[in-house]
Amino acid sequence: MSDTDRELRVSKIRNGTVIDHLAAGQALNVLALLGIDGSGGESVSVGMNVPSDKLAKKDIVKVEDRELSQSEVDVLAVISPEATINIVREYEVIEKERIDRPESVAGVLACPNRNCITNDEEPVETHFVVLDDGLQCEYCGEIVREDEVATHLDVS
């Protein structure tokens, strides 16, 4: 067996999205971001704390037949700025998406302030301004610290 085979990794997918160079430990948060828990039948491969040249250790998520929305990419850029997104068709990478730290994030996240208008029954989408180390709700000013983002994913 070659050294490459011996590396802990997940194999190629036919069509879908490869989210690579995730900060180690973020894979399950990314699955939550994508609303994937396995019950929907999506074919998904996940590597957690995989040895990496670029990072000491990384996570990787490969999802068949799925692409990310802009809002999902925006949140990904906040929780794991080093991540790369590759779109795969017939086993080949046809597109590499840059992920840039966004200026704001619409939807995807819920505001932790229960009294925020976005938590009323009103059909108001959340909007957060991206700060250096977190996100601020545009409606009520509540701050979500960067390391808390994953716990405020709006998976409903």
Next chain:
Amino acid sequence: MSDTDRELRVSKIRNGTVIDHLAAGQALNVLALLGIDGSGGESVSVGMNVPSDKLAKKDIVKVEDRELSQSEVDVLAVISPEATINIVREYEVIEKERIDRPESVAGVLACPNRNCITNDEEPVETHFVVLDDGLQCEYCGEIVREDEVATHLDVS
């Protein structure tokens, strides 16, 4: 690329445990059972809804440098009776563990009845008798349905 390479799978591990033939959709529940969320630095590979000969689709979890306790195996046998456990040393399977549906499960699960003595501050380990389609607390008689087991994992 061979057909084998094209299959969605996770590659070999050097030392650790391979939990294979998991019921599709159970991989994240198994990670919760093992107390793994990625933050502990464990190298883990996960395949969800992978094509399988034995089952239509299956999940698979490979954990480096980790074996399962008997209580963990017992709960696994309840949430995914078809699962197989392989212990790996230097890339070779050195032991295949049978998993039998246990008669009872000690620890690992929390009783959903808040008034159960096991939820007091007392140092009382939970004990559940395994029924045909669920588990029954030996202390208070509360039933945990089989499809609810994963939500009552005691990860504290």
